[in-house]
Amino acid sequence: MTSYSPFLDVKDDTPGGRLKAARIAKHMYLIDLSTITGLCTRTIGLVESNKQIASPPTLRLLSKALDVPISFLGCFEQLPETTLGNRITKARLYHGYTKREFAKLLDVDVRTLFNWENDRFAPLDSHLNLLTSYLDIIMKE
Template identity: 40%
Template sequence: MLSPHLQKIRTDTRVENNPGDITINRTSHFSTNRHRGTQPEGKSTPGARLFQARKEMNLTAQELSEASGVNKATIGSIENDRHKPELRILKLLAKPLGLSAWYLGCYDLLPEDTLGQRIKKIRLMNECTLAEFAKLVGVDIRTVRLWEKNIHKPLSRFLEIITSLKEWNE
């Protein structure tokens, strides 16, 4: 299925050369209602933030790709909000742009309604993968996943460690 910004127009023409011979000439045309190199205004998405930062630095997608090691197609997919970037990719992109991965990932906008959501936000704002966070806190990855899904609550000694990591909010 095509995105709402993209329309496909296809025409089939049947041509009969000899009786019993049928050839089909096909032409396809794609059109978009967005111009290349533009991003909708006022959006707080990783794609919008990446696009804005790249444009402010006067970098092309190719130049950012070379500087970060992230494929140009991946950058385009992120900027067009077709791909939600992993923290690992955000870290690579953030470095040449002089930004934090949490900013590019819009982690500052994550909800904090439950303990699990707060733990996940603290992890991501500290730019830690599940493995890095688990090692930092002193538990295994599965335990962190269970905390973030609100299936289990951390013991008080782990909660103290997690809370101490919330420096970005002060």
């Protein structure tokens, strides 16, 4: 169980299990969560059963509706941090950004971000300065 979830009964410590536990803790049915988020019940059900991975925008909607961190729903604390690329990916996901959204925030193209996340090359110092505020979130775990 994660450090965030002591109040949740998380029997299935997967993204789907955490989503379901958070929904049940809020005394919501699938239809309630669907109404609040605008997502269809089928999508939420597929995510809860781990048959579909929720995209960052979907996680943002669910996170807001359930009042839990995006990182909790995505199980992102389980991602590796062995390289700078791993840490950039983890920080992006913790903040709930797609590659396209994160690249735009950093004023780089998606291909550059892809190369950073895959450790093909390192960000320049000017980009590292921008990245620092995003990377700080994973240092505080």
